[in-house]
Amino acid sequence: MSVMLKRDPVDIIFSAVTAIAALSVLVFIIGIFYTLLTESSAAIGRFGFFKFITSVEWDPVQELFGAATPLFGTVVTTALSLTLAIPVAIGIAIFITEIAPDFLRAPIGVAIELLAAIPSIIYGMWGLFTLAPIMSDHIEPALQKAFGGLPVIGVLFEGTPMGIDMLTASIILSIMIIPFTASIARDSFNLTPAVVKESAYALGATRWEVVKNVVLPYSKLGVFGGVVLSLGRALGETMAIAFVLGNNHQITASLFDAAATVTVTLANEFTEADTDMYLSSLFYLALLLFIFSFILLAIAKFFLLRAGKRHSA
């Protein structure tokens, strides 16, 4: 700062130490990227990129590895969980910001934050011992009865309901990401200036019309950022679904089948990889996961920053 003409030597040392601490984040990111790239170079050299992500082969014995099955599992569980979570999360945000009486706002806000604080391993335990039996005994047979006979979507509900499948995993995942999406949506809704809302009310709009025509359009950048952030989170979630997905490398149409995701494959097989090519392929999966989630999170951050900037401008 220009306030000081001559810098104290201690100050120079202290500022250098803080600079190094701050740069550590940069070092980690570059270090992770570089390490995963070198570790997976054997697999990259052997399978390439397009062949790796399109091959359904996952055969440790013959050392043939393709990422199509775990990528399929990741895409399906992530997409399904977001579909289930987003409406609920936005509903919660609307309730907290626009509808709830004052004495309810804080308790519900805290409850949602606590839901976010529960560690993923607890979700996993609960999913395995409590949710999976409920799914296999009640919900999945009911779904099968209701939709199984229908053309086209019937295939989604084929097979024996075991509870250890993509549907159960997606439901657990959706419960986990509801709080993230809800709290970002709430913050975005809160950015809507009260004057704008009040003018709509003055014109005789109902609460829902204010939400639909004023609050949602005003905060759509922030909400979109929140959704992408949740997508990035769901993509990388491991322990919550490691118990209930079955880690079965297959691509099937039915949501009642076991599957594998990138994260679950890593969690289950990393310590068991007995050959260099096996381990290298797992590092390759980790690298893809790192790059994809990094890009998604960067996009989310971009939208959230723009949403915030528009407000302060």
Add this chain to the structure above:
Amino acid sequence: MTRQQIRKIENTAALWMSALAALTGLFWLVFILGDVLVHGIGALTPDLFTQDPAPPGVEGGGLRNAFVGQLMITAAATLIGVPVGVLGGTFLAEYARGRKIAKLISILSDIMVSVPSIVIGTFIYAVMVRPLGHFNGWAGAAALAIIMIPVVLRTTEDMLTLVPWTLREAAFALGAPYYKVIIQIVYRGAAAGILTGILLSIARVAGETAPLLFTSFNNSFFSINMNEPVASLTVTIFQYAMGPYESWHSQAWAASLVVTLFILALTIIGRLIVKWRFGK
């Protein structure tokens, strides 16, 4: 029906839907917490804390090794992560305030907060486990520290930014060098906020499992040697829940209850500090 009536019905329906959504959120919270409590409380015996695991399939025994291991790993991660995070946040909010580099690191930290933790586990495996040839407790602590640093760094930055600039100017006017101003004035003003950030970051890593799977791994025996595989509660929960024995399952529930209560307590204390310091 008149247009007015349609609008009214639409409004009521939408409001009820959103109230229902809030109820759904509460329902899951109560369901999960209640379930962990009901299953865990029965197995919560003194033996759980004072005994080491019995051989597989044998009744009895406890998880003393995992409790101690978890404490060691979390404490070591905190000792590495908190100073680095606080100092890094200081750089962004003070020395580099307003510069491009501060903005960049701030954004990258936000991204790092959400990067899949299992990826960090594979990274540490490559740099700290394979070169040594065996899993070790330090690797687990390092993985948790990497998760912790961006969290602490960002909260510290935000909290320091909240301290009014005039406060610093007053200290500068007395001739204090910048580092003294930071340590004696700015840190003091932001202490409650930084403490909350630290508590929340501990809560965040205390429940992490994925980064420990390939770093500190697990250990069925009591060990306080961080150069060897160290048991942790979370990895033990994973192993026991997936295992075939009924006694393992109930111990996993009890461990889950302890972990959950610990993390929720930290989260609530953190919130209370914020409320007490910044409320009203």
